[in-house]
Amino acid sequence: MNEFTNLQLYGTRNDVSANAKSVSIQALSERLADGIDLALAIKQAHWNLKGAQFIGVHLMLDTFRNELDDLNDKVAERIVQLGGTACGTVAAVAARSRLAPYPIDAHAVGSHIVALADRYADFASAVRRNIDDTDEAGDAGTADLFTELSRGVDKQLWFLEAHIQEAAGSMPGPGRITDR
Numbered sequence: 001m002n003e004f005t006n007l008q009l010y011g012t013r014n015d016v017s018a019n020a021k022s023v024s025i026q027a028l029s030e031r032l033a034d035g036i037d038l039a040l041a042i043k044q045a046h047w048n049l050k051g052a053q054f055i056g057v058h059l060m061l062d063t064f065r066n067e068l069d070d071l072n073d074k075v076a077e078r079i080v081q082l083g084g085t086a087c088g089t090v091a092a093v094a095a096r097s098r099l100a101p102y103p104i105d106a107h108a109v110g111s112h113i114v115a116l117a118d119r120y121a122d123f124a125s126a127v128r129r130n131i132d133d134t135d136e137a138g139d140a141g142t143a144d145l146f147t148e149l150s151r152g153v154d155k156q157l158w159f160l161e162a163h164i165q166e167a168a169g170s171m172p173g174p175g176r177i178t179d180r
């Protein structure tokens with residue numbers, strides 16, 4: 001039993017073990033809250049961006065949102081497939097999200113890129129742990145879904161960071177990501 005499975009668990013013919021279901025429902029529910037929080041942050045940035053890169057980032061963020069909505073939907077549906085309840089209300093997400101609250105006073109394009117990249121990095125790190133935890137618990141299907149989610153958020157993090165990483169050959173400076 002955990003904070004997510006003490007909601008009613010439905011019996012199902014799905015024969016993933018009870019322990020694996022509990023581990024997976026916990027992990028999926030945590031990431032559903034984070035993922036919906038991040039989806040809302042993406043629109044906050046999409047609407048309020050100001051700066052020379054406006055249109056490119058504005059349009060990019062809509063592709064992020066569409067891709068993340070699809071991944072969040074798969075996460076929610078996996079919870080229900082395992083007998084759990086997918087909790088996607090604003091109140092549930094606000095109570096459960098582990099991401100830092102998104103700044104509503106940010107406007108500069110660079111501020112939004114950094115704020116989003118920070119949250120994507122935290123989200124991606126949690127998803128990576130979930131891959132291992134659900135695999136070790138014996139739920140390969142959920143581990144595979146987390147692997148798909150991991151690739152998706154890693155790609156979006158790359159798109160974000162490419163806006164703020166200094167190009168190779170430029171002067172070294174704070175935050176420069178060096179080739180190894």
Ligand SMILES: [Fe+2]
Pocket residue numbers: 046062
């Ligand atoms: Fe729009």
